[in-house]
Amino acid sequence: MNLNTVSLKSHVPSLPYLRSPVSGLLLNPPVSSPNRSLWFSIFIGSNAGAFVSLSKHNHRRDSCCFCSSSSRNGYNGAVVKDIDIATLGNLCVDIVLGVPQLPPAAPEDRKSYMEQLSSCPPDKKFWEAGGNCNTAIAAARLGLHCAAIGHVGDEIYGQFLLDVLNTEGISMIGMNEDGDKGGSEASYETLLCWVLVDPMQRHGFCSPADFMKEPAFSWMTGLSGDVKMAIKQSKILFCNGYGFDDLSPALIMAAIDYAVEAGTSIFFDPGPRGKSLSRGSPEERLALDKFLQQSDVLLLTADEAESLTGMDDPVIGGQTLLRQGARTKWVVVKMGSKGSIIITRSTIACAPAFKVNIVDTVGCGDSFVAAIAFGFIHKFPLVSTLTIANAVGAATAMGSGAGRNVATLDEVLKIMRAADINEDEKFWASLLRGKLDSVEINLLSKMPINGSSGGSTLVSLHKVVPELLPKLEPPPRLKDAVPS
Numbered sequence: 494m495n496l497n498t499v500s501l502k503s504h505v506p507s508l509p510y511l512r513s514p515v516s517g518l519l520l521n522p523p524v525s526s527p528n529r530s531l532w533f534s535i536f537i538g539s540n541a542g543a544f545v546s547l548s549k550h551n552h553r554r555d556s557c558c559f560c561s562s563s564s565r566n567g568y569n570g571a572v573v574k575d576i577d578i579a580t581l582g583n584l585c586v587d588i589v590l591g592v593p594q595l596p597p598a599a600p601e602d603r604k605s606y607m608e609q610l611s612s613c614p615p616d617k618k619f620w621e622a623g624g625n626c627n628t629a630i631a632a633a634r635l636g637l638h639c640a641a642i643g644h645v646g647d648e649i650y651g652q653f654l655l656d657v658l659n660t661e662g663i664s665m666i667g668m669n670e671d672g673d674k675g676g677s678e679a680s681y682e683t684l685l686c687w688v689l690v691d692p693m694q695r696h697g698f699c700s701p702a703d704f705m706k707e708p709a710f711s712w713m714t715g716l717s718g719d720v721k722m723a724i725k726q727s728k729i730l731f732c733n734g735y736g737f738d739d740l741s742p743a744l745i746m747a748a749i750d751y752a753v754e755a756g757t758s759i760f761f762d763p764g765p766r767g768k769s770l771s772r773g774s775p776e777e778r779l780a781l782d783k784f785l786q787q788s789d790v791l792l793l794t795a796d797e798a799e800s801l802t803g804m805d806d807p808v809i810g811g812q813t814l815l816r817q818g819a820r821t822k823w824v825v826v827k828m829g830s831k832g833s834i835i836i837t838r839s840t841i842a843c844a845p846a847f848k849v850n851i852v853d854t855v856g857c858g859d860s861f862v863a864a865i866a867f868g869f870i871h872k873f874p875l876v877s878t879l880t881i882a883n884a885v886g887a888a889t890a891m892g893s894g895a896g897r898n899v900a901t902l903d904e905v906l907k908i909m910r911a912a913d914i915n916e917d918e919k920f921w922a923s924l925l926r927g928k929l930d931s932v933e934i935n936l937l938s939k940m941p942i943n944g945s946s947g948g949s950t951l952v953s954l955h956k957v958v959p960e961l962l963p964k965l966e967p968p969p970r971l972k973d974a975v976p977s
Contacts, residue, residue: 627895716744
């Protein structure tokens with residue numbers, strides 16, 4: 494087991510909660526982390542032993558209580574789900590660099606370009622937490638209790654990532670406790686991704702995983718006891734398509750099966766990898782199909798929905814995925830500056846995007862996921878959930894880069910209070926045309942009161958925001974709480 498990770502069954506480690514000294518990133522200096530009170534949580538479960546975990550907890554006063562019960566694999570009785578969201582895999586360090594031009598498209602030239610960059614380690618001021626760290630950080634800043642399940646190496650990049658997660662109050666659960674690494678030293682180093690920005694603020698991405706025939710951590714063959722415990726304790730297990738870069742399809746499917754058995758909701762965002770996975774190896778296609786069948790919530794862009802369904806209408810594409818899923822409750826479609834929609838079996842909820850000055854869209858989708866999870870856990874109305882998610886995505890777009898630069902709660906609240914959305918009546922009328930007969934349609938609107946238009950129920954933004962703000966704002970004063 495990596496000595497820098499926290500075992501759920503171990504004694505409380507004496508880890509210093511130190512802020513990383515990194516500052517002055519190329520695109521934007523790191524934002525300050527919200528203050529949270531330290532707390533101890535104690536769990537005692539049949540046949541699971543007792544453990545104590547130390548984390549920087551959130552400010553939530555009204556978090557819903559989730560429990561699961563299972564008698565399989567040695568677990569008997571209810572387990573309190575005190576982790577709101579756990580991310581699976583895809584933990585990496587982004588190296589954010591300005592370049593005269595983006596890397597070449599040809600694979601061999603691209604690989605040579607990346608090796609040239611890697612030959613001289615960049616200054617630490619260019620490092621940033623990336624991958625699923627974006628979702629975990631955004632969720633923690635909303636007040637959710639988060640855990641990152643994955644692998645980081647013992648080198649300087651791994652320690653940097655652990656420091657960032659610690660500072661943000663995110664638990665780290667190592668996956669390599671029972672693994673036999675074998676192979677080269679590079680096979681267990683922390684994943685790196687080169688985020689390259691040209692003078693036009695266009696982005697290019699290069700990662701060693703792009704040139705590997707197998708997942709980076711293919712030596713991992715099973716879920717450790719700590720990983721199973723973390724999944725069982727979580728309300729949500731979030732996975733995305735990039736997780737296939739470091740974890741094998743078999744291991745990912747084992748995590749899906751265990752989450753279903755443990756009563757943990759599965760969120761899946763295929764991302765750009767969805768298209769390649771649908772045409773990938775038999776194992777990749779099988780794992781993708783399992784995600785599409787077993788996920789409670791699917792999150793994807795309109796283009797990604799089309800690539801998986803062949804439907805160029807995002808509503809019809811979402812409804813197709815909903816029908817194909819055995820457990821799917823929501824299909825969330827992100828439409829950039831237009832807004833977003835949630836499709837259920839009885840409802841289509843729609844919310845136009847907030848108007849902001851966009852600086853950088855990297856990390857917007859990841860932080861959007863965190864807000865959808867927030868609404869899902871707290872059982873908010875669908876339009877309210879989209880309102881928060883759009884605000885979080887917009888706040889991230891106003892900054893530069895992801896990682897510690899994703900939305901802060903203060904930025905999200907400021908956007909929501911401004912209550913300025915990009916209403917485009919023609920777009921929404923066209924998108925929803927012909928769909929009014931089968932389901933209820935709710936559309937967020939600038940109207941001062943709730944109303945209706947063309948068969949859709951208009952939900953007033955000026956009513957939604959005042960209802961949400963007290964649920965998002967931290968209480969005036971927090972006190973450390975240690976159970977006796």
